[in-house]
Amino acid sequence: MPGSGEIDWATTRARLAKLAELEKEQGTLTPEEASALLDARARALAREPKPEVDPGTLREVVRFKAAGQRYALESRFVLEVVRAPELVTLPGAPPALRGLTLMHGEVLPVVELAPLFGRAPSDTPGPLLVVGTHRAELGLRTEEVEEVTVLAGNTLLEPPSTLDDVAGSLVSAADRDGTLVLEGDALLSDSRLMFDLSDEGAV
Numbered sequence: 001m002p003g004s005g006e007i008d009w010a011t012t013r014a015r016l017a018k019l020a021e022l023e024k025e026q027g028t029l030t031p032e033e034a035s036a037l038l039d040a041r042a043r044a045l046a047r048e049p050k051p052e053v054d055p056g057t058l059r060e061v062v063r064f065k066a067a068g069q070r071y072a073l074e075s076r077f078v079l080e081v082v083r084a085p086e087l088v089t090l091p092g093a094p095p096a097l098r099g100l101t102l103m104h105g106e107v108l109p110v111v112e113l114a115p116l117f118g119r120a121p122s123d124t125p126g127p128l129l130v131v132g133t134h135r136a137e138l139g140l141r142t143e144e145v146e147e148v149t150v151l152a153g154n155t156l157l158e159p160p161s162t163l164d165d166v167a168g169s170l171v172s173a174a175d176r177d178g179t180l181v182l183e184g185d186a187l188l189s190d191s192r193l194m195f196d197l198s199d200e201g202a203v
Helices: 009-026 031-046 184-189
Strands: 058-066 069-074 078-082 097-103 106-111 128-132 136-141 144-152 171-174 180-182
Touching: 058 136, 069 184, 097 136, 128 184, 136 184, 180 184
Parallel strands: 069 180, 106 136
Antiparallel strands: 058 069, 058 144, 078 128, 097 106, 128 136, 171 180
């Protein structure tokens, strides 16, 4: 795993084992929270698109806030929304890796977007977006998951010119309210968010 120091995998394994015992208490959203999120999604899907909008340009996204910045990520990349989990921190890990947690018995790296955009990370606890394609690949720390909504491509703007080339590759567009629309495939393939967890062994 990249980083400036050595990671104590023995201690990490022990802490992950404790998390395994607590995993049942972590759970996903409460029924009320899950129902509210699904209701918001249903309302968004029920909206009739404007006649002039090409249906092919519509994207369903999950809007969330992290370290003071609003983001949107296509809902097809979001597998779950869970309460802020307990983390096993890794001294010596890169800034974007906030720690490890357990998700359904599997080790999941939990990452912070802010360092990728040159922003200071936030310690404000909030829901975790579990993202991936066919399986959980990353947990994105958020301060708040705001809503599931639909974006029309013809209403979006080019990514801000202030984003450097590296950060800019993660953003496909911007909404008029300043929300950065993340490129899901680029996010999941970004080398800064790929971590070799092979040394941690089985929990």
